[in-house]
Amino acid sequence: MIKRLAWRVATLESARQETPTAKTLVLDVPGWPGHLPGQHVDVRLTAPDGYSTQRSYSIANASAGDRLELTVQTVDDGEVSPYLTDVLEPGDQIELRGPVGGWFVWRPHSSPPVLLIGGGSGIVPLMAMVRSRGKADTPFRLLYSLRDPGQLFYADELEKVKAGVEVAYLYTRIAPPDAGRAAGRLQTADLIAYGWPPETGPDVFVCGPTGFVESAADLLTALGHDPAKIRTERFGPTGG
């Protein structure tokens, strides 16, 4: 028999409410091998009758010992997320496998400028990249598309990001009065105003719902960005 990548036991240390429907879980995972920003874990829940189900969640924090942070958006009729956000309490344990995924990953020693484009909770793995940037001198630009100000994750931290990380908020339904941009979906004009010109050869990471990712990737390619430098991660139908 071949030994499989082990499921690890993670213990919830604390949780932070990001929005009324999203929570960051701070987990302690003994023996965690560390991770790269952009990687994810598979979380498995098993019922007393043996029924088991699993979902993938992006890692939100920069690698830090045995500590792992996942930001989970509650999907109302989901099987896993309501348990993680509404039922799980400090001291409770869950099983997870990872870190997995080597494609949608930013390697802190790479030098081209970085363009991050997130839709909704697609911000999570991009935030791990921002947090992992540390003192690197790679310039970052983040375009964060969200429905309205109430959906903003990591508000305080994004407000205080250091020099070298520029953040543009693209509200799609309701924009605050000082937004400087009418509410609406991501457009070419946003990529020109807030992104990097294609000639600068940025590494591009796009994460969000499938339709958002398709649209953003098409706009980027039409602007002249090299498709080989655009890495995407889509949420599927089983986000719950």
Added chain:
Amino acid sequence: MDYQDGNALAGPLSEIFSLDVTVAQGKCAACGLRGPLAQLHVYGPDPGLVARCPSCEEVVLTLVRGPNDAWLDLRGSVSLRIPIAE
């Protein structure tokens, strides 16, 4: 129909391969497109994961996980070029 992408294959395939094969460059048997498995379009998870070519939408691989085995069908993939660090 909505789909995920091949990044979601990383966990399930880690049960089978010792290296992360989502970064491997595959070649679609139907249209010849080359690209990483991470960028395939993945449908599922039940009854199994079905990964399709992002260009021609032909099936590149399927993975069905039973209680005692994993059944990996690579019918739509000509080859996999897997980066291996020294």
